Amino acid sequence: xxxxxxxxxxxxxxxxxxxxxxxxxxxxxxxxxxxxxxxxxxxxxxxxxxxxxxxxxxxxxxxxxxxxxxxxxxxxxxxxxxxxxxxxxxxxxxxxxxxxxxxxxxxxxxxxxxxxxxxxxxxxxxxxxxxxxxxxxxxxxxxxxxxxxxxxxxxxxxxxxxxxxxxxxxxxxxxxxxxxxxxxxxxxxxxxxxxxxxxxxxxxxxxxxxxxxxxxxxxxxxxxxxxxxxxxxxxxxxxxxxxxxxxxxxxxxxxxxxxxxxxxxxxxxxxxxxxxxxxxxxxxxxxxxxxxxxxxxxxxxxxxxxxxxxxxxxxxxxxxxxxxxxxxxxxxxxxxxxxxxxxxxxxxxxxxxxxxxxxxxxxxxxxxxxxxxxxxxxxxxxxxxxxxxxxxxxxxxxxxxxxxxxxxxxxxxxxxxxxxxxxxxxxxxxxxxxxxxxxxxxxxxxxxxxxxxxxxxxxxxxxxxxxxxxxxxxxxxxxxxxxxxxxxxxxxxxxxxxxxxxxxxxxxxxxxx
Numbered sequence: 001x002x003x004x005x006x007x008x009x010x011x012x013x014x015x016x017x018x019x020x021x022x023x024x025x026x027x028x029x030x031x032x033x034x035x036x037x038x039x040x041x042x043x044x045x046x047x048x049x050x051x052x053x054x055x056x057x058x059x060x061x062x063x064x065x066x067x068x069x070x071x072x073x074x075x076x077x078x079x080x081x082x083x084x085x086x087x088x089x090x091x092x093x094x095x096x097x098x099x100x101x102x103x104x105x106x107x108x109x110x111x112x113x114x115x116x117x118x119x120x121x122x123x124x125x126x127x128x129x130x131x132x133x134x135x136x137x138x139x140x141x142x143x144x145x146x147x148x149x150x151x152x153x154x155x156x157x158x159x160x161x162x163x164x165x166x167x168x169x170x171x172x173x174x175x176x177x178x179x180x181x182x183x184x185x186x187x188x189x190x191x192x193x194x195x196x197x198x199x200x201x202x203x204x205x206x207x208x209x210x211x212x213x214x215x216x217x218x219x220x221x222x223x224x225x226x227x228x229x230x231x232x233x234x235x236x237x238x239x240x241x242x243x244x245x246x247x248x249x250x251x252x253x254x255x256x257x258x259x260x261x262x263x264x265x266x267x268x269x270x271x272x273x274x275x276x277x278x279x280x281x282x283x284x285x286x287x288x289x290x291x292x293x294x295x296x297x298x299x300x301x302x303x304x305x306x307x308x309x310x311x312x313x314x315x316x317x318x319x320x321x322x323x324x325x326x327x328x329x330x331x332x333x334x335x336x337x338x339x340x341x342x343x344x345x346x347x348x349x350x351x352x353x354x355x356x357x358x359x360x361x362x363x364x365x366x367x368x369x370x371x372x373x374x375x376x377x378x379x380x381x382x383x384x385x386x387x388x389x390x391x392x393x394x395x396x397x398x399x400x401x402x403x404x405x406x407x408x409x410x411x412x413x414x415x416x417x418x419x420x421x422x423x424x425x426x427x428x429x430x431x432x433x434x435x436x437x438x439x440x441x442x443x444x445x446x447x448x449x450x451x452x453x454x455x456x457x458x459x460x461x462x463x464x465x466x467x468x469x470x471x472x473x474x475x476x477x478x479x480x481x482x483x484x485x486x487x488x489x490x491x492x493x494x495x496x497x498x499x500x501x502x503x504x505x506x507x508x509x510x511x512x513x
Contacts, residue, residue: 033061033094033111035171039087041144043184043250045070045299046088049121059112065090068122072300073307077321082302082309084126084354085248087180089144090116092171114171118179124163127301131354132160134434136445137167140178145186149254149448152183154435156442182352182433183448185244185253187225187297190290193257194228196266206270208232211280213264218288219334222305225293227334232263235282237469239346239462240339242288245310245414246302247295249352251431251451256289256350258455263287275459282466286342291331304331311349314417323412332414339418345469346462347418347426356490357434359391359446359454361427364419365400366407376476377425379485381465388460391450393438397430397488425469 033054039046047068054061067088071081096110123132136154140146158167171177178184194215200206201213213232220226241259244252263285265272272280279285290296294305302309306328313329314336316322324332353360363378364370379394386392401407410416419426431454435445468475476483 033114034092035063035065035114035116036091036093037065037067038089038091039299041087041089041184042187042297043087043299044089045086054111054114056111059110060115061111061113062115062117064117064119066119066121069120069126070299072295072298072303073305075303075307075309077312077318077323078309080127081307082127082300084128084131085181085299085301086120087178087184087299090118090169090171090177090179091175092177093174095171095174097173112172115168116171117166117168120165123160123165128354129163131433132165134357135160135165135181136435136442137165138180138183138445139169140183142176144178144184145189149183149452150444152180152447153443154445155179181248182250183254185250185257185296185448187293190253190293190296193253193260193289194230197230197260197264200264200266200270203270206265207272207277208264208270208280210234218338219330221292221294221331223294223297225297227291227293227331228289229335229338230260230264230287230289231285232287233280233282233284235280235284237283237345237466238286238343239283239348240286240288240342240344240418241348241350241458242291242335242414243350244289244296245291245349246351247292247298247304248301249431250296251352251433251446251448252350253290253296254448254451255429255431255455255458256287258452259458260287260289260455261452262456262459275463279459279463279466283346283462284342286338288335291335304329311351311414312412314414315412317409317412339422344418344422345424346465347415347422347424348458349414349418349426349428351428351430352433353430354433356396356430357432357437357446358393358396358430359389359432359436359438360393360397360430360488361385362398362415362430362488363400363427364407364416366404367411367416367420368404368408369420369423370407372474372476374419374425375485376479376483377465377468378427380468380476380479380483381425381427381461382485383483384464385457385461387464388457389454391436391438391446391454394486395488396490399489400487425465 037048047070049066049068052064054063069083069086071083074081092114136158138152139155140152155167198215211232211234215230217226218229243256292304295303308329310332313323313332326333361382382394415426415428432446
């Protein structure tokens with residue numbers, strides 16, 4: 001009898017305890033749904049201006065977040081504080097992903113979805129406001145550096161209206177979503193790239209070891225970061241390939257990663273394909289994967305930590321403004337000094353362009369070194385690259401200067417300076433922030449994976465052009481029609497696109513142009 005009463009008492013106690021726990025749980029207030037905006041990661045750039053209180057409708061909350069892009073350090077030469085690149089994290093909390101029911105079976109009123117309208121309110125004040133029409137911003141859920149470079153997607157609601165860039169994101173779960181003008185290439189990833197190259201070089205079984213590979217620092221930036229250069233190859237022809245003079249053009253370092261991985265056999269167990277071996281027999285290559293690491297970490301669009309636009313630091317062309325200098329542009333100073341030491345037979349400067357939805361090349365047109373030889377080399381190289389990768393085209397690009405006098409004003413641009421300094425073929429490669437019109441992919445646009453693939457295909461173009469780089473005479477007489485140089489134009493039309501006003505070498509247009 002005592003045992004039976006004890007069991008009844010215990011059962012009553014546990015039922016009462018369960019009810020009290022349930023009551024306590026139900027009376028605990030749910031976390032308030034919200035989104036927190038930060039840009040503290042390396043390469044982050046955004047300033048939060050305001051955020052509205054959530055408007056609740058059923059199980060959906062709506063919020064408007066207004067932000068500003070933060071400017072680079074003021075550029076003394078161009079008299080402007082550049083800005084356009086942004087990258088930030090939206091952290092959502094307070095959402096309930098699973099429905100819960102009360103004692104009577106009714107569903108609770110927890111918020112399941114958060115719809116956020118993001119507004120870049122100073123979009124009309126950026127360096128290239130004409131670039132916004134047709135732009136779709138990039139986002140990644142969960143990680144700033146996802147394992148898959150195809151995991152970044154485009155937000156197709158992006159619009160540029162009344163001087164503001166806006167898009168709407170429906171957040172379905174708590175956690176992070178990263179938004180960027182273009183997917184970031186972080187300094188951590190940069191360091192991993194250098195480490196991967198060094199590791200491959202130090203592996204005796206690696207095929208690249210037979211081509212005298214080295215990793216060296218050419219100097220340090222103003223904030224103390226190394227200016228790394230990877231060199232490899234047994235050939236006598238000297239080629240220089242540099243990337244990301246403008247730090248916000250992150251696609252340039254993805255290109256570098258693709259190129260370096262192929263040259264060294266990274267991710268291929270050290271094996272090299274036949275085209276790569278051919279190039280390494282033809283050339284001694286010098287590759288600088290990031291020309292502006294300080295600006296990259298700071299989230300700048302075009303300048304280093306001192307406000308120097310490095311692609312205007314390759315020569316002194318303005319009275320009272322010496323360039324390059326160790327005090328303002330040590331990155332250019334170090335690379336140009338090494339280049340003077342090695343010489344240069346081929347030069348490629350890898351960039352990204354905000355406005356044109358194309359992969360294209362710009363040369364040293366109208367400069368003193370430009371002539372039939374340079375023109376035909378340029379045309380043949382671009383055609384070779386186009387045969388290797390269909391993202392490349394030659395009709396759309398920066399128009400050449402109107403005259404030789406105009407070109408001389410831009411001898412501080414890397415391609416112009418190097419081409420004339422060494423009488424060599426020099427080009428600037430531009431990749432789009434937008435989707436690539438030659439091979440549209442609205443969901444991903446021109447992506448990190450495509451930039452890397454473009455980098456790998458530089459091998460084929462280098463192998464193809466090699467025999468012509470220093471040959472004398474009219475070597476172009478046997479070229480086909482598709483190998484010929486085409487004078488590029490930036491005049492093209494697409495739905496919603498504002499016709500470009502003429503500019504040279506990615507200059508910012510005067511507001512009254």
